[in-house]
Amino acid sequence: MNKRKAVIPGEVIKEDENSLPGEWTEKKGNKIIALRYGLAEEVGRLIKVIPLSGPYQPRKGNIVIGQVELITFNGWIIDIRTFENAFLPLSEIPRYINKESMEDILDIGDTVIAKVRNVGKRGVELSLKSRGLGRVEEGIIFKINSNKVPRVIGKEGSMINLIKKNTECDIIVGQNGFIWVKGDSIEKELLAKKAIMFVAEKSHITGLTEEIIKWFEKEENEK
Amino acid sequence: MKSKSFERIDKRKFDEIRPMKAKVGVVPNADGSALFQFGETVAIAAVYGPKKMHPQHLQNPEKGTLRCNYSMMSFSVAERIRPGPTRRSTEISKIIQWALEPVLLIEKYSNTVIDVHINILQANASTRCAAINAAAMALAHAGIPMKDIVSSVSIGKLDKQLVVDVNKYEEDWEDGEGATDIPMSFTGSGEITHIQLDGKISIEELKEAIELGRKAVKKIYGVQKKALKEVINCENGNEQTN
Numbered sequence: 320m321n322k323r324k325a326v327i328p329g330e331v332i333k334e335d336e337n338s339l340p341g342e343w344t345e346k347k348g349n350k351i352i353a354l355r356y357g358l359a360e361e362v363g364r365l366i367k368v369i370p371l372s373g374p375y376q377p378r379k380g381n382i383v384i385g386q387v388e389l390i391t392f393n394g395w396i397i398d399i400r401t402f403e404n405a406f407l408p409l410s411e412i413p414r415y416i417n418k419e420s421m422e423d424i425l426d427i428g429d430t431v432i433a434k435v436r437n438v439g440k441r442g443v444e445l446s447l448k449s450r451g452l453g454r455v456e457e458g459i460i461f462k463i464n465s466n467k468v469p470r471v472i473g474k475e476g477s478m479i480n481l482i483k484k485n486t487e488c489d490i491i492v493g494q495n496g497f498i499w500v501k502g503d504s505i506e507k508e509l510l511a512k513k514a515i516m517f518v519a520e521k522s523h524i525t526g527l528t529e530e531i532i533k534w535f536e537k538e539e540n541e542k
Numbered sequence: 543m544k545s546k547s548f549e550r551i552d553k554r555k556f557d558e559i560r561p562m563k564a565k566v567g568v569v570p571n572a573d574g575s576a577l578f579q580f581g582e583t584v585a586i587a588a589v590y591g592p593k594k595m596h597p598q599h600l601q602n603p604e605k606g607t608l609r610c611n612y613s614m615m616s617f618s619v620a621e622r623i624r625p626g627p628t629r630r631s632t633e634i635s636k637i638i639q640w641a642l643e644p645v646l647l648i649e650k651y652s653n654t655v656i657d658v659h660i661n662i663l664q665a666n667a668s669t670r671c672a673a674i675n676a677a678a679m680a681l682a683h684a685g686i687p688m689k690d691i692v693s694s695v696s697i698g699k700l701d702k703q704l705v706v707d708v709n710k711y712e713e714d715w716e717d718g719e720g721a722t723d724i725p726m727s728f729t730g731s732g733e734i735t736h737i738q739l740d741g742k743i744s745i746e747e748l749k750e751a752i753e754l755g756r757k758a759v760k761k762i763y764g765v766q767k768k769a770l771k772e773v774i775n776c777e778n779g780n781e782q783t784n
Contacts, residue, residue, distance in 0.1 A: 325774035327767050328645070328682050329690030329730040343687065354647060354689065356682040356770060371774065372574060373685020374592055374651075402592040402606070402654040466685070523777050 323360050323369070326353040332366055341367030375401045375465035375495040377443045381435040382452075384460065384497035387425050392418070395425050397433065399495045400462070403442045407433060411446040430455040432491055432499065451491065458489070458501030459508050463519040465496035470522040471515055478518060478528060485535045486511040510538065548703045551711045552581075559695065559707040559758055564675070564769035566683050574684025576769070578676035580707055582666035587676035589684035592654035606651030610639040612673055614662040634670050635660075641674050641694065641727045641736035647687040656686060667710045668696045671725050674736070679766050683773070692735055693762040694727035697751040699743055704751055706758045724751050728759045 326332055332344065332351045340346040343355040344366055353359060357370040377383070377399070385399035394408040407425075409416060416424055425431055431454050436446035447453055463471065471492055472479050483490055488502035488511040498515055502508045517534055524530055548556055560581030569575035572588035579585070595601045612635040616623050638660065648656065658680065660673045674694035682691060698708035701718030708723060715721035722741025728734055734752070743751065 325771040327691055327770045328688035330767070355687050356685060358774065370685050371777075372683060373687075402594075402651045 323358040325357075326359045326368060327356055328353055332359045332368075333361070337364055339365045341365045343368035343370060371466055372464070373466065375399070377401055377403065377405070377435050377438050378494070379435055379438055381494035382432065382491065383435060383445070383495045384430065384432050384455070384491070384493035384499055385495070387427050387429045387431060390421050390425075390427060395421070395431075397431060397445060399443070399445075399493075400465075400497070401443070401495060405433075405435075405443040405445050406441075407431070407445040407447065411436065411444075411448055413448045425454055430460060430499075432493070435494075455499060458499055459505075459512065460497055460499050461512055461515075462496050463498065463515065465494065467519040467522045468492060468494055468496060470527065471498070471518050473528065478531065481528065481531060482511060482514050482518075486514065490515075513538075548705075550705060552709065554705075556703060557706045557754060557758060559761060560709065562762065562765045564679065564765045566679055566769050566773045572680075572684070574680045574682070574686070576676045576679035576683055578672050578679065578766075580666075580668055580672050581709065582664055583668050583672045584663040585660055585669065585672035585676040586663060587658055587660045587673065587680035589656060589658050589677075589680045589686070591656040591684075592648070592651040592686075593657075595653055595655040600655075601653040603652050604649075606646075606648030606653075607655045608639050608643050608646060608648070608658065609655050610635045610642070610658045610660065610677065612638055612660045612662075612670070614665060614669065618662045618665040634673070637670060637736065637738070638674055638677055642677060642681065642692055644733075644735045645678075645689045645692055645729055646681070647689060656681070656684075665710075667708050667713045668725070670694070671696050671707075671727075674727050675762060675766060679770060682770055690729040690731055690733075691763065691766055692727050692729055693759045693766060694725065694736070695755050695758045695762060696723060696725040697755045697758075698723055699741065699747065699751065704747070704754055706754060724748070724755070726752065726755045726759075728756060730763050732756055 330353045334350050336349045338351050351366045353368050355368050355370050357368045359368050383399045385397040387395050388398045389396040397405040399405045432452050433445040437444040486507050488500050491499045500508045500511045563579040565577045568577045569588040574589040577586045613631050616625050658677050662669045671694040678692040696708050698705045699722035700715040722743050725738050727736040
């Protein structure tokens, strides 16, 4: 693993002519300066800061979970708990909709799983045109710090698949920190929630996968 | 700087800051929080946001808004302060906002507001400086993109003697020319974001005071930096050693 170090905004991470500024850094002369509080990481010549806190930054292709805030004449405004409004246009629903009865598809207050189609100047545009997207009908939803989402998912989904296997639940992790869990019983769903909360809390530990396997064994024994 | 033999009430040197204490994450519910202390002056700051600005007519589509709210707890001084906004606290809130705004990179956060609530738990002068220091740390802790951290200190002129970090006794100095209070804030790279002056001072002396402040603020910056890093290093202890 690359060496990471804590940085504060305005701190000079490295003085090197050849280094390149990555995310949340800027280059002034030959100094790489952090623009955010977090961990600085060096990958080759590129230096970036990994934020540990702060708002969710929507990116193209992200899966997000949000609540319908408003119905407009050509779509829905979805609250995905970020600083921008997310818009879900009518054209991004994968079937025919009668404009008169949009609330039948998604009503105000409904929870919806969607994909970020585009992030532009006008805000975030969502889409439902993909498998597994749409209104949430059942299961439980809870929120974690959106900066911990990568750890919950793990490398190529290793962590989340482990949790899925051990709890026999269906889980969708929204990049904005909302997590949807659906299992056969409420006990299984709560176990999955507990496991995810555990991962989010201990996200800094190295070898977290082994840790969570142990944790599941312990939970199993307690029953 | 006149006499080097000048003695302060608490036996400090003329360029000595009261013992400082800084801590991050004191309000778990907030997105970011910090405590900053100069001797008996204690400030805590909590940051919420960026979140949608309400009412809608206050939204700025060009960039995000910083909204500071400074208030002193009713028990922060010997004479009880009536709770609620006063002329003084509204003014200081605005001052803190102006001191912090230049370092924030909130152009992307249009139509949103970042709320900073600052409370003075205990006051012994220099409350606005402690408030700015705490607020800057809390903003960084909340993950707001920033160019730099702001550190603030008050320089006083007691008769003809310049001193760093005035306390209440020095603020009320009446001998000779009386007391002049100059709170000022600097970024980590030494740029001034805020300066105020209450009293009278010559241009030469003011320049001297600013240089004195620039030097003093380095120590404060160090304390802020240490407190912010401590939290990460504590949480990521394993990652650090590997």
